[in-house]
Structure formats: C-alpha cells, structure tokens
Amino acid sequence: MSSLTSALPPAQGTGARIARWGLYLILLLFAAYYLLPLLLMIATSFKSPEEIRTGSLLSLPRDFSLDAWSYAWNRACIGADCRGMAPYFLNSLVIVGPAVVISTLFGALNGYALTKWRFRGANIVFGMILFGSFLPSQVILLPMAQTLGFLGLAGSAGGLILVHVVYGLAFTTLFFRNYYVSIPDDLVKAATIDGAGFFQIFTKIMLPLSLPILVVTIIWQFTQIWNDFLFGASFAAGGAQPVTVALNNLVNTTTGVKQYNVDMAAAMIAGLPTLVVYVLAGKYFIRGLTAGSVKG
C-alpha cells in the first residue's frame, strides 16, 4: 500500500494539508469505534469482580489477574456441566479441522473440473452451485435435520462436519472456479500430452499453483465454521456442541452475581482462533504465482 500512496502527487497548499489531517482524524475515530469494545473485553477479562463493581468501565486493570481466564477455560459452568470452555473448544477444533479441509479440497476439485474439463452443461452446474451461496442458512435447517436423521448422524460432530462441508462447497467452488479460470488451459493440454491424467494434473500442477486461493478459502471457511452458531445450536446435542454455543450457554447460566470478567474471558477464548488464523495466514496472501508460466 505504501507504494500506492507514494505514487500519488504530494498534497499541496494548506487547504490540502488540512483535508489530509481531517481524513486521518476520521479514520482514527473509526478505528477507535471498532477497537474500543475489544479493548473493553480484554481489560475486563483481566480484572477482579470487585474492581469491575467499584472501578470505571473503561479503566485499565489495576491488579492484573488471569483468574477469569483459567476459570472460564476449565471451571465455569455451562448448564450443569462445570468443566469450562475447554471441552467445547476441542469440539470446535474437531469439527472445524475436517470440515475446512474437506470442503476446501472438494471446492478445488469442483473448480478444476468446471474450468479445465468443461462438459456439456458445466455453466448450468456452476450456476446451481453458485445459487447455493445465496441460500440463507435458516432455509436448510429442517431438511438438513431430516437428512442427518436418515444418516444416523444427528447430534454428532460428524453430522455437523457434513453440514458445514455441504454448505461451504458453494463458496469454495466459487473461489476456486474463479481462480482456475485465470490459469491458462494450455497447461492442462501440455500435461495431457505429457501423459498426466485428471488427478495427476490436479495434484501435480493445479494444487501447487493454488496457494493464494487456498489461503483465502481456508481463512474464509475457518472463520465461517468456527463462528457458526446456528448450525451448532441446531444440530449438535449436549457434549458435542461447539464453542460458540457453549459461550452462549455459559453467559446465560451464571447464577448469583454476574461474572463479567469470566464472560469476557470466555468470549475472548471463543474468538481467539480466528484472530490467530488471520495473523498467521495473512502473510501468505501472495499473488502472481502463475506469473512466468505464460508469455515472455
């Protein structure tokens, strides 16, 4: 981005300078608007209950304490079960891992088949898959519940994985299809003449070229599935519930004095993995990997 701004002509005159600083001020206000709740959550999670009651909402913690975090992690009561967020966090991991991997791989395979092995009606098939990404998730609740019942997967992590894979396929197919359209068909032709088959071309040529879109898809799917509440609440029973549902139950089942610090710590725990994924994978958003395969 720095190269972009430096490419602009420098601002001239006091009027332009005032406008520039005004712009910065507005941006700062927006940033504060979005960051304040996060700051509040973090600050509150490190405070003791007394400090929350007596101190100001916006003040930083006087006595820095991790008690709320450890309590939320393995002692807080979720319903009648007082083992904290840990088992549900694990549930979410168990669901998210396979769901992300499977939906991404199948999306890549779909995108590859739809662009490089065009069959009669490929566009109609793609249009129908695309339609799936516009479906509100509430619409599929009842039919999906019925399907899971038929398959004997109701209430299990496996069932939830299936739901997320099927629902996510529309998006992952769309991503990969649009990416593979830009990869020259000549690569596939050359590989065909070289003797590579459908899956060999996919694994040896297309997938290695897919890193940028792979990262985008994984981030997207991870965020969607990890943050999902509706499917988790609808299709997972009791001990199989994901962390989002557990957070909701934790906040709702507190008796006596409301432990805001525990609620905030639990919310942070539930939200942390998506933040980590963004921080870690963000740098792999690299482009131009196919540069050089075509033309000179």
Add this chain to the structure above:
Amino acid sequence: MATLSINNVRKQYGSVEVLKGIDLDLTDGEFLVLLGPSGCGKSTLLNMIAGLETISAGEIRIDQRVVNEVHPKDRDIAMVFQSYALYPNMTVARNIGFSLEMRGQSKPEREGAVRRVAKLLQIEHLLDRKPAQLSGGQRQRVAMGRALVRDPKVFLFDEPLSNLDAKLRVDMRTEIKKLHQRLGTTVVYVTHDQIEAMTLASRIAIMKEGVVQQFAPPQEVYERPANMYVASFIGSPTMNFVRGTLSAEGDRLGVSIGRERSGFLPLFQAPEQAGHWLGQEVILGIRPEAITCYDPAIAAGNPALVKVACGVNVLEPTGADTITYVELNGHEVVARIKPSDRVAEGESADFMIDMARANLFDPKTEQRI
C-alpha cells in the same frame, strides 16, 4: 520419424463447420507449415492431430495407424505451445522430464535424458530455475526441450515464436530449422507469419475458412499461387493485380491493360487454356520484383522482358531495395527496384516486366488460369 496422413478431416461445432474436408499427406521427415489468418482453422487442425480436439469426420494416421480414438499421450507426438505452457511450480529440469515422470521412468533415466536435451538446447545452466526466472527466449527453449525429450514421431508447433521479439524470433527460427535438419523428425508447424512459413517449410498448406487453398513447396506457392488469395497472402509487398483483357497481337497472346496500344503485355508462355479466354477479362498478377528498371543489355538477352514506360509516384526506400509505386497504363503497381536505379518521384522512366513470372487469374473465381 513418421508419416502423417490427414484424410478428409472435418470439424464441426454445432452447425458451424470450421474444417471442411482437409487432405494432407506428409512423408517421413517433412516440415509442414499450416499458414493462414486467425480463424482459418489451422490451430484446430493441429489440436486434432494432437488429440486435444475430437475429429468430426475423416481420419488422421500417424505411421499408418489411425489415431482418431487414441489418447494424446499414446500418439507419440509432442507439442510446443504459443504460450509455452511451462508448469510454473516446477523447475526447468522437472518441466522437461515431466512426460518421462508420467511414463514411469526411473529418476536416473530421466536425469540422463534431461541433460542430453539441455545440452542440445544449451540450457544446462537453467535446469534448477523456475519458469518465472527465465527470459522469453529461454522459456521458448525449455518448451522445445520438453517436446524433444521424448523423441516423438511427430512434433507439433503452435505459433511457437509469436511471443518473442523480432530479433529473437529470427534467431529461434534458424534454430528450429537446424534442429529439424539434425533430428529429421516430421513436423507440423502452425503460423500466420509468411516468412516463417517460407523459410521453414518443406511444404506449406495455406488455409482459409477451413479449406486448404494450396499445398505445395514454398517456392511453388510463391511462384505459382493457386489463386489470388494465396498470391496476396505470400510475399511483401503483395503481388500486383491488374485487370485486363486477354487478346492476341499477331500470333502472340497477351493481356491488354488500359486503352493505349502500349498497354499490350505479351505473355511469354501462355497457359494451355488461355485460348478459351481470348477477348475476356482476366487478372494479371505480377510480383513487385518482376518489374525492374529497363536495361537494354539485359532486355536483349531475355525475350520474356517487356519494356513499358511508367510514371513514378512514390518511392519507399527499405535499404536493400527501393519500393517504387509506378503508374502502368492507369493502374498503380508496385515495383522492387535496386536503390542505384532509383528514379525521382514525379518523373517518367522505362521499366521492364518479366512476363515469364506473370500469373493469370479468373476474375470471377479468383483461381489461377
């Protein structure tokens, strides 16, 4: 090393016929150039030989074996693409060896073959690089290496030089020719560049709208074009076409252009059917280099040379020749003149036309008479 025969091959997309019955026969080691403008079906034909497109009708044989239903990898062909189509994720060495890898050859075998080809193409120092780190010419060589490594029966080239700059294109053209002389493998080469076609081909097939217009050695295509389309596609500046009437003067047949008596150009060797055309309109085709400045010494020794007086309109010096636009009995024609013979613009001078190199065309069908 193989023969290639293409018998009445057709290609249809829905109701659109893009190839309308192609017949070509290649002997072992021939260099066929498919030449034509974009959309003439030449690339489609190449893809059909490669097996990347299905054949709607007719058959293609490689070494007498019908390959219509044979998978591309089993046709024993190799192809060089216009875009090179190098696998961006693989090193040069792996790019070249990929077809051997897919055929289950062992690593030492593959490495040996890759080294041999790399040496032939002088790209040994590039083997560990990725395609993105190569220049256009280097990528071109790698693409050729990938085709060479398998020692196929037929090489297919799809406009392999059109992404290179002018100088490199000429160098690589010569190199392809040398390579062909050395390996003697049958080649099918698609291009829209007439110079590439002339310099490389043992025979050229000129295509237009899915039909082969002429299939002949380059010199024959140049000197005796089958129709006006071929005549104008090959040669630069293009052949002059002058409308005239076939007439007789004494016992000699000739073409009268314009009203004046001086507009009679006697034919040196009239085609056999020319008699039928007496009194009818014909089109006279003359290459620019067949019109030169009049030189009595040369004209005396060659009865085919006809002296004409022309006004000079425009001069375009190219260095080697001076392209001269002259007025020939009301028709503007292009002559290729030696720079030392140049005549000033606006002046009149005597020129001579080599009628032994003249062509006659039917104005309606545009076919050669």
